[in-house]
Amino acid sequence: MNNTIKLREWELSDASSLAENINNPNVWDNLRDGLPKPYSEADGKEFIEFVLAQPKPATILAIEVDGKVVGSIGITLRTDVERITAEIGYYLGENYWNKGIMTEAIKQMATYVFTNFPYLRKIYATPFDFNTASHKVLEKVGFEREAILKQAAIKNEKVVDMYYYSLFRKD
Numbered sequence: 001m002n003n004t005i006k007l008r009e010w011e012l013s014d015a016s017s018l019a020e021n022i023n024n025p026n027v028w029d030n031l032r033d034g035l036p037k038p039y040s041e042a043d044g045k046e047f048i049e050f051v052l053a054q055p056k057p058a059t060i061l062a063i064e065v066d067g068k069v070v071g072s073i074g075i076t077l078r079t080d081v082e083r084i085t086a087e088i089g090y091y092l093g094e095n096y097w098n099k100g101i102m103t104e105a106i107k108q109m110a111t112y113v114f115t116n117f118p119y120l121r122k123i124y125a126t127p128f129d130f131n132t133a134s135h136k137v138l139e140k141v142g143f144e145r146e147a148i149l150k151q152a153a154i155k156n157e158k159v160v161d162m163y164y165y166s167l168f169r170k171d
């Protein structure tokens with residue numbers, strides 16, 4: 001893998017590149033519902049405006065590969081008694097799959113998150129049972145599979161399990 005992978009804050013001018021990469025059923029079939037389908041440049045702009053309006057430090061970053069934005073990675077900070085945890089979510093344009101890019105992006109994000117949100121004890125992810133690529137990435141980064149949440153979701157009219165993976169703060 002010789003690509004230069006960088007996480008950075010979103011810019012409004014990333015909207016077209018974002019739409020180009022996310023407007024694909026092979027991407028959105030692995031994600032939560034709620035994404036506009038099809039995903040237009042205007043949808044990308046709305047998303048970026050939402051991200052830029054959030055408090056700092058940013059919780060959602062753009063994934064830049066060789067100078068081009070090709071994906072997104074972010075956390076949702078949990079509240080109340082779960083406020084020491086955050087859920088991570090991520091996606092990459094299909095042209096960039098299987099090059100080790102997300103493995104590197106999640107490593108960079110984990111460092112960023114544990115540095116900028118010092119009260120967090122763990123970052124977790126809940127990929128669908130069928131998303132083997134996502135399981136593999138998380139395991140490569142060092143996430144531990146803590147549980148299988150049985151019949152936890154419905155995707156494309158099919159009831160599916162979710163795998164619960166965690167990465168714990170080391171210090």
Ligand SMILES: CC(C)(COP(=O)(O)OP(=O)(O)OC[C@H]1O[C@@H](n2cnc3c(N)ncnc32)[C@H](O)[C@@H]1OP(=O)(O)O)[C@@H](O)C(=O)NCCC(=O)NCCS
Binds near residue numbers: 027028099
């Ligand atoms: C899941 C996703 C983020 C992976 O990103 P990526 O940059 O391709 O991941 P990497 O290249 O770092 O690693 C992927 C690993 O999965 C493996 N893999 C891919 N498809 C696989 C499959 N169907 N079965 C088994 N392993 C698979 C690859 O071989 C690679 O492992 P290796 O390095 O040991 O060869 C990307 O496919 C994606 O964006 N998918 C759509 C959105 C999504 O699923 N988001 C996550 C929601 S939880």
